[in-house]
Amino acid sequence: MKKLIIGNWKMNPKSETEALAIVEKIKKALIPIVGIDLILCPPAVYLDRLYEEVRLTSIKLGAQNAHERNSGAFTGEISIPMIKKWVRYVILGHSERREIYKEDDKTINKKVINALIHNVSPILCVGETIKEMRMGDNEVIIKQLREDLKLVSPKDMEKMIFAYEPIWAIGKERGADPQYANQQIGLMRQAIASFYNRDLAIRARILYGGSVNASTVKDYLDQPEVNGVLVGGSSVVAAEFIQICKIAMGK
Ligand code: PEP
Numbered sequence: 434m435k436k437l438i439i440g441n442w443k444m445n446p447k448s449e450t451e452a453l454a455i456v457e458k459i460k461k462a463l464i465p466i467v468g469i470d471l472i473l474c475p476p477a478v479y480l481d482r483l484y485e486e487v488r489l490t491s492i493k494l495g496a497q498n499a500h501e502r503n504s505g506a507f508t509g510e511i512s513i514p515m516i517k518k519w520v521r522y523v524i525l526g527h528s529e530r531r532e533i534y535k536e537d538d539k540t541i542n543k544k545v546i547n548a549l550i551h552n553v554s555p556i557l558c559v560g561e562t563i564k565e566m567r568m569g570d571n572e573v574i575i576k577q578l579r580e581d582l583k584l585v586s587p588k589d590m591e592k593m594i595f596a597y598e599p600i601w602a603i604g605k606e607r608g609a610d611p612q613y614a615n616q617q618i619g620l621m622r623q624a625i626a627s628f629y630n631r632d633l634a635i636r637a638r639i640l641y642g643g644s645v646n647a648s649t650v651k652d653y654l655d656q657p658e659v660n661g662v663l664v665g666g667s668s669v670v671a672a673e674f675i676q677i678c679k680i681a682m683g684k
Contacts (some may be wrong), residue, residue: 434636434638434660435468435469436468436469436470436473436654436660436661436662436676436681437469437470437471437594437638437640437660437661438469438470438471438660438662438664438670438678438681439470439471439472439473439474439495439522439524439556439594439596439640439642439661439663439664439666439668440471440472440473440474440664440674441474441497441524441642441663441664441665441668442473442474442476442497442668442669443520443529443665443666443669444476445476445669446669447466449478449479449482452475452479452482452483452484452545453474453482453483453670455669455674456473456483456486456487456492457677458489458671458672459473459507459671459675460486460490460492460493462675462679463675463678463679463682464490464491465491466490466491466678467680467682468490468610468681468682469482469627469661469678469682470491470493470607470661470680471491471492471493471678472492472493472494472522472556473492473493473494473495473668474494474495474496474497474522474524475494475497475614476497477497477511477516478579480494480496480516480519480520481519483519484512484518484519487493489607493520493521493522493664494519494520494521494552495510495520495521495522495523495524495556496516496520496522496523497524497527498510498511498523498525498527498530498543498544499510499511499513499516499525499526499541499544499548499553500509500513500545501521501543501546501547502547503547505633506616507533507608513547513548513551514551515551517551517552517553517557519552520553521553522553522554522555522556522594523548523553523554523556524555524556524558524596525536525541525544525548525556525557525558525581526544526545526557526558526559526577526581527558527598528558528560528598528600528603529603529671537675538576538577538580539580541551541557541580541581541651542580542581542582542583542584543568545557545581545582545585545593546584546585549589549592552592552673554592554593554594554662555584555592555593555594556594556595556596556663557593557594557595557596558578558583558595558598558642558663559577559578559581559595559596559598559621559655560574560597560598560600560602560603560643561573561574561575561599561600561601562601563599563600563601566599568602571617571620571646574597574620574621574624574635575620575621575624575662576594578624578625578628579624579628580619582628587629587630587633589634590625590629590637590661591633591636593634593637593638594638594640595621595625595637595638595639595640596639596640596641596642596663597614597617597621597639597640597641597642598642598643598663599614599617599643601676602642602643602644603642603644603665604644604665604666605643605644605645605652606644606651607649608641608643608644608645608653609641609643609650611641611652611653611655611656611659612645612656613658614641614656615656615657615658615659616651616658618639618641618656618658618659619658620659621639622634622637622639625637634643637659637660638660638661639658639659639662640659640660640661640662640663640664641656641659641661641662642655642662642664644665644666645662645663645664645667645675645677646667646673646677647667647676647677647680650662650664650681651680652679652682654681656661661681662677662681664677
């Protein structure tokens with residue numbers, strides 16, 4: 434299985450010109466992209482223009498969120514049908530959505546189902562708080578998975594991507610210990626096996642996310658359970674992200 438590298442740009446950069454410059458640099462430095470799959474998740478307002486930039490490359494685009502309904506009185510929201518001509522993926526259940534915007538698992542589950550209906554692959558994020566980590570409470574990530582995947586069929590599971598993103602490791606100087614990330618992702622895989630079957634669990638793409646940078650990416654990718662990385666802050670710094678991708682490509 435190819436390693437998957439996803440860049441979550443969050444609410445960055447401040448202008449379309451800067452967004453274009455990042456993609457230009459990535460294209461120039463990395464194409465042809467061999468040995469990895471690469472997905473960029475910029476703010477939705479840049480998708481149209483960036484789609485033109487990556488259309489003829491193997492770089493794919495994802496959204497950072499989408500509403501669970503297709504249209505309606507939901508001021509400020511964006512729906513899957515509005516963005517699906519540009520994206521094949523959508524990040525759902527990111528801890529910033531869960532914490533800041535109080536999205537619960539019931540809502541995240543509706544978003545997952547609606548994305549799948551439109552053939553857009555959810556990149557489903559789960560992770561525990563620092564308190565839960567200190568208490569050794571692993572049930573929390575299993576519970577998130579169980580609730581977020583309610584009514585997702587085995588067939589639709591083939592489209593899912595997962596990210597283990599411990600909340601305490603996001604946007605920090607250092608991420609989680611790679612062995613710890615490996616162990617938690619192993620637990621997620623076991624949970625998927627128990628909800629579905631072993632074969633689906635083995636094939637599930639489960640990434641680590643949380644303060645990954647060019648000096649730590651290899652340690653995560655070397656872990657047997659880790660199928661790739663979801664990169665936040667370092668993904669909008671073109672030189673750093675290019676280095677992360679090169680390391681993942683074995684260059
Ligand atoms: C993220 O936002 O998904 C993330 C992992 O952020 P960072 O890499 O900045 O910790």
